[in-house]
Amino acid sequence: MAKNLRAKIPAADTLLVRDVNEEAAKRFVAEAEEIARSLGVGTGEYQVKIASSAREIAEQSAIMVSSLPESQHVKEVYESIVEHGKLPELEEERLFIDTSTIDPVTSKDIASTIHRAQAGQFVDAPVSGGVVGARAGTLSFMFGASQQPELLERLRGVLAFMGKKAWHLGEPGSGVSGKLANNYILAINNIATAEAMNLGVRWGLEPKALAEMINSSTGRCWPSEVNNPVPGVVETAPSSRGYEGGFGVRLMHKDLRLALTAATESGTPLVLGEPAREVYKEVEGAHRGKDFSVVYQWLQNKAK
Incomplete structure (x- = not known):
């Protein structure tokens, strides 16, 4: 990025x-x-x-983009920016664009902190597309910001430097809410794809032929087409290089946990969520540091 x-x-x-x-x-x-x-x-x-600190970047920049693993890291970074007093005045309002996937409550709290400090505008703009999309500049952003035409135009201009799509989903906090909904689907689809591919292979089907059929049929999804979990099916997928790189299983476990917490807070039932979380918890313990498609390898080892 x-x-x-x-x-x-x-x-x-x-x-x-x-x-x-x-x-x-x-x-x-x-x-x-x-x-x-x-x-x-x-x-x-x-x-x-x-820069020596996030504060230094904020002092010298009109636009700051952050990308961090967990809610606590995002909170620490933005608190470090405002805790040392008022930032220098600029000709245009500062934009703080956070592309992390964190929980909506923390994101809204950070937006309030930035607003109270009169430091600028905080925008939650989590990203989808993985390492491949980051390298290619084809990422998709879903962002939450106030409905101000000039602000939205400026935001889309910045996000276009790193991606090809940017959806305004509503007020601050709506970007991370949309991302968690998306990643809930991704988490479930990834397990289903790994199970289906494992099932077909154990039935004697050739993996590439099976994947080609699935990707031309109703089972088609990102985990089957782009990030197929079977080594050798998609040469550019992490599975074809020892499950290195890509979207770490720890991050998927984290995103699923955040989605489940947000669902509980809103009284929304997610019947597949808890079983999926247990899968990722086990996979993370067995294959720490690997791409989340390593669920396939975990399933193979589980059958032995």
Whole structure:
């Protein structure tokens, strides 16, 4: 996402980055410098600098994009921005765009914190499309923001640097609500695809032929077509490289937990939710760090 931002924002703009993995940030800066040399741009163009804190980025930027694993991390980052007093004035209102998948209550609380501090506009804009979509710049964003035409136009312009679709779902908090609903379907579909592929293979069906049939029929879904869990069926899928990369099973377990909590708070029954959560809990324990499609491997081992 950061690479696409650097490539698509004006060359004279400076991209400030902050990551707890300092080596990753340094590699990103080095890559940007190499690209700048290859483009032959002038001094002061295509710059990437490492910030020492989120507060530093907020002080120097009109737009800040965050992407973090859990609710507590998002809360800590934004509290660190406002706890040191008022931010410097800018010609235009600051935008804080959080692309994390967190619970709606925390997201709304953070939006209120930013509003009370008069720091700018906080927008929840969780992302869908995985690592493949991030690299290709084809991500989909679902965002929650007040119904202000100028704000919405500005937001869509920023999100277009990193993705191809952006849905305004309503007021602040609605973006993460929509994302959790989407990922609930993804969590269930992933298990169903792994079970169906495992069933077909054990019946003696050739995996690629089975997947091709499913993807031309009513069973077609993202886990079967793009992220097929059987190694070798989709060469670009994590399953074909040892389930490395992709969307971690820990993150899927987290998103499903958040969806179940939000469902309970709204009195909404999710009859498949708890059994699915138990599956991901076991899979995470057995295959920590792997893509969530490793459910297929877990099922194979379970049958032995």
